[in-house]
Amino acid sequence: MISRRGFLKGVACSFAMAAGRFFEPEYIFGMDFMGPEGLPKGTLRESIMAVLPGKKSLIKRSYRPPNYETPIRYFSDIFTPNDVFFVRYHLSNIPQVDVKRWRLRIGGDAVDKPLELTMDDLKRGFEPIEIVALNQCSGNRRGLFKPHVPGVQWGYGAMGNAKWKGVRLKDILNRAGIRASALEVTLNGADGPVLPATPDFVKSLPLWKAINENTLVAYEMNGEPLPHWNGFPARVIVPGWTATYWVKHITDINVISKPFDGYWVKKAYRIPNGRFPIVERFVSQETEADTPITEMVVNSLITNIEDGQIFRLGQPIEIRGVAWDGGYGMKMVEASIDRGNTWQEAELGKDYGSFSWRQWSFVFRPPRRGKYTVMARATNQIGQSQVFELIRNPAGYHNNVVQLIGLSVV
């Protein structure tokens, strides 16, 4: 039970936080809004800045299960700090995992000998690998779909770029011995549903992706243990693929010889066939109509300018942002200040590997007063570019529509 004192303390804290927030510069200058105007009205009304234990203020989309979005201004850094990294859960039963009692179990009908590993086994028994990779929710920007589709109404912030450290899933599976019959690898974490009738969040990967050298079981994020809300003590890292496969609090990995028939693969996280330019496929889960979502589509985000911002004539305007894709790497980012009539190439920042996002910047000197519409469009190494018109799909995935940001020069 919450005691009277506890309750009063909570109320006092809320007031203190609300007051504290008022003095933060981004609050005063309006940078810290609850999301772009295109979000549903109910979303904008119900979203607030809120704190989960161990995190700074994030944009709360839902309390339970916790879905919290990172404010755009944090994307100016190449690595998204752990304490502002977005949080996404489907189910509300989320245990605090005790790493001493935690075990990673490897099994399934397509391994020779099942394994059980402790955190020590994982850290000492395998070659440690580090990789920089963007973790992006399949439904990032779902809230900007026109017409809206049901689900968590994310703005731009259901993503983060981090340096992950762990071991190759391939090395772990090889120790258990992968049989010739192996087809898929299932991933289950310690979190689960409130009601036994609700399907547990279990995912599967095609074997070839599970044993790709970049697919890891990670125990560190940006040089620290994973935060609780991002999968402590270990999560799966599938660079290039959307975050639905990056199972948190991982405890059970099974190599199986038949297509996995869990709800979260068979029915959820699916995209209509043929509508997106997808290279990496999950063939054993494809149907006539649709297929599991796999790699991220090419995309970019302007991170330092807010819609409606005002600049003075004579002042050069630097536009910065990030760009990414499913792991082919960026070829170029083009920027426009006249609503797409003319384009100029932006300057690309340091390359942290093809699974990281790439920073870019572009400076323009407005020749006269007036309104300008800024756009940025990323193109990857295999020639795919962001779209100008939304590719609609029932669950609201893969929104990579070029942004339009209006600014005034006075």
Place this chain on the structure above:
Amino acid sequence: MKRFLFSAFLFLCLFFVQAFGQEQPIGLRDGPGRELVEGNCAICHSLDYPVMNSPFLDRAGWEKTVNKMVSVYGAPIRKEDIPKIVDYLTKYYGKKE
């Protein structure tokens, strides 16, 4: 059975108050069916979900959503309460004509 379910529900509520100390009460709009929405939907998720998903679903959209909660996620909603919940969500959190 009813008493058991009610106790289980109370237990879950307490559990989640503990686990998610930050959760603030969501004030849903007052109207017929509100208690049913609060009593049923909040077992598994906070009540900001319907508000967040508004106002863009029409009756068919809310019906589909509520039915999915029952058939896919196993929400223990009494059959006769389903239309009342759909009515409430359509009226207070539905797309305006």
